[in-house]
Amino acid sequence: MITADIFYGYASILIFLPWVLLLFAPTWPYTEKIAFGAAIILLLAAAWFTFQFLTNPEESGNLLSLSGLENLFRSKSMLLTGWLNYLSFCLLVGVWQVHDGQQLKIHPIFLVPSLLLTMLTGPAGLLLYLIIRFFKTRKWDIR
Numbered sequence: 001m002i003t004a005d006i007f008y009g010y011a012s013i014l015i016f017l018p019w020v021l022l023l024f025a026p027t028w029p030y031t032e033k034i035a036f037g038a039a040i041i042l043l044l045a046a047a048w049f050t051f052q053f054l055t056n057p058e059e060s061g062n063l064l065s066l067s068g069l070e071n072l073f074r075s076k077s078m079l080l081t082g083w084l085n086y087l088s089f090c091l092l093v094g095v096w097q098v099h100d101g102q103q104l105k106i107h108p109i110f111l112v113p114s115l116l117l118t119m120l121t122g123p124a125g126l127l128l129y130l131i132i133r134f135f136k137t138r139k140w141d142i143r
Contacts, residue, residue, distance in 0.1 A: 046084035
């Protein structure tokens with residue numbers, strides 16, 4: 001059986017391939033597919049570890065109070081679930097940035113800073129991309 005500790009190691013390795021592709025091979029036809037697939041794998045793993053937590057009668061916690069949330073993240077399964085959720089969401093945002101940037105004909109070199117920030121800090125990278133996008137389109141909408 002794969003434990004949260006073991007899967008954390010796998011996830012830490014798995015996450016680098018799609019980010020390397022998004023950064024260095026954004027126009028390769030398989031980059032988005034590989035990155036999207038990696039995000040789905042991480043989301044499925046998060047669902048699995050959430051299921052393990054919910055079916056373990058020894059675990060407790062809830063989302064109704066800050067102390068309940070604190071109890072949730074004392075569980076390695078739920079801590080890993082939160083981390084996998086973060087990794088997959090940031091990866092999906094990175095995939096969107098590359099895809100959208102290609103459609104708007106934004107040169108890939110201009111996406112590197114926003115992709116790096118998205119990988120490291122999530123929202124800051126998305127904000128930077130939206131600013132880059134604004135200078136290209138002169139619009140704030142993302143249609």
